[in-house]
Amino acid sequence: MAGKPKLIVAASLAGIVLLGGVAWYINRAPSSAPPPAEAASNGSExxxxxxxxxxxxxADEAAAVGTLRSNESVVLRPEVSGRISAILFREGTPVKRGAVLVELDAAVQRAELQQTRAELALAESNSRRTEDLFERRFVSQSARDESASRLEVARAAVELADARYRRMILVAPFDGIVGIRQVSVGDFVKDGDPLVNLEDISVLKVDFRLPETLLPRLRVGQALEVGSDSLPGERFAARVDAIDPLVDAQGRAAVIRASLANPEGRLRPGMFARVRLILQERPxxxxxxxxxxxxxxxxxxxxxxxxxxxxxxxxxxxxxxxxxxxxxxxxxxxxxxxxxxxxxxxxxxxxxxxxxxxxxxxxxx
Incomplete structure (x- = not known):
């Protein structure tokens, strides 16, 4: 039992010597990595x-989206029922204001007009004869007044018959391009039936909305640019024509209408439009x-x-x-x-x- 403490002391001394040797070896070995500060200083740029x-x-600007519309647009509809006797246009072609586009069968109206014109001629002859007799005191004042009244009635009848006859002819109310017709010669149409649309696209309108916060900076005549997805990269100059006085209570936005020239007809009504409104230029x-x-x-x-x-x-x-x-x-x-x-x-x-x-x-x- 006495020799056991001596063994423990000897083992402890041996361990201390071993640890000291390891520490001495590590301290003498060269360092393979530079200190953090030195590594940072040698980093690449x-x-x-x-x-x-x-x-x-x-420029200060506002962006919006809108829809292109025709400068003028109408769907021709007859005011009376009748059978189509002639179609005098070619679809998709330009027409001038006043050009006859569709004629309805007007045989009855034409006959009525001729009859009233004949009655007017007779009334005018009788009126002249009555005036001559009145000046020579062969007829009374009442006969003269009655003759003048019959003359006015005859004139009114001619105007009425002429109006009825003209309602059988549909003309272009403005210069434009006719669309696709919905009827053919011989069709019987009722009053109000659509026949063909007429569009003036030489100038287009674009309607869009802007927030009410921009209203103080908007005015008629402001310049803007209009683009279309069908013509990428192209911009068309336009100007503000009108600002709706009514602000939409749900969207809190005002409707703006602008116009742009379209002489080549590259843009068409109904197209989607991207609008860039210039509010202020800053140089x-x-x-x-x-x-x-x-x-x-x-x-x-x-x-x-x-x-x-x-x-x-x-x-x-x-x-x-x-x-x-x-x-x-x-x-x-x-x-x-x-x-x-x-x-x-x-x-x-x-x-x-x-x-x-x-x-x-x-x-x-």
């Missing part, structure tokens, strides 16, 4: 693209490319500004946007250089290397 804050002309606005913006929590946005070869995070306030440019209201000054590509690998104070094309530079590396 981030390759980025930049753009300068520049002054551009930018000097600080702007940056949209791709420079980096979203932050909430509605905040920031950019990285390059100062002395390093990235500096700057919170900004933006305004209007137009053609991939964003107005900078606060945070940057004209001439400041902001990062437009490579923001994801940046942090505050990071070293940057500016290239004209970051993708090409990365490929070369």
């Amino acid at each position: 981030a390759v980025v693209e930049t753009a300068a804050v520049r002054i551009v002309a930018m 000097a606005v600080a702007a940056i490319p949209e791709e420079a913006l980096v979203p932050a929590p909430g509605d905040a946005q920031f950019v990285y500004r390059v100062v002395d070869g390093r990235a500096e995070r700057v919170n900004i306030r933006t305004g209007a946007r137009r053609e991939s440019l964003v107005e900078v209201v606060e945070g940057l000054a004209p001439g400041d250089e902001v990062v437009t590509a490579g923001q994801l690998k940046l942090r505050e104070g990071a070293a940057v290397r500016v290239v004209a094309d970051a993708a090409a530079e990365a490929a070369a590396d």
Whole structure:
């Protein structure tokens, strides 16, 4: 039992000596990794693209969608029943105002008109004879008045018969293009039946809605641009013609009507239209490319500004946007250089290397 404590002491001493040797070996081995600060100082630069804050002309504008309408549009309908005797137009072709488009069978009305004209001629002859006799005192004043009255009745009968006859002929009320007819020669139509539509598309109207908050900035004659998905990339100049005095109580929006020239007929009524209304022209606005913006929590946005070869995070306030440019209201000054590509690998104070094309530079590396 006396020799057991001696063994424990010997084992402990051996362990202490072993640990000391290991520590001495580790302290003498060369370090393979630099300290964190040194590693950070030797890090590579981030390759980025930049753009300068520049002054551009930018307009305050409002965007909306609307529908194109004909300048004038009508569906021809007969006022009386009858059988179609002639169709005097070709579908889809232009016609002039007053051109006869459709004729109904007017044999009865034509005969009535001829009869009343004959009666008018007789009444005029009798009236002249009565006047001559009255001047020679062969007839009384009452006979003269009766003859004049019969003459007026005959004239009214002619006008009535002529009106009935003209109702059998349908004419174009304005210059336009006739559409697709719904009837054929020989069809019997009732009063009010649709025959054909007539559209004036030399000038088009576009109706759209804007929020009531913009009403103080709207006025008749304002310029706007109209585009259509059927003609991508093209814009047509228009102007405001009228502002509806009634604001929609449900949508809190006002209806605006504008007009635009359409001499070539490329736009058609019923098309979907995209409207850009220019509220105010501003000749000097600080702007940056949209791709420079980096979203932050909430509605905040920031950019990285390059100062002395390093990235500096700057919170900004933006305004209007137009053609991939964003107005900078606060945070940057004209001439400041902001990062437009490579923001994801940046942090505050990071070293940057500016290239004209970051993708090409990365490929070369």
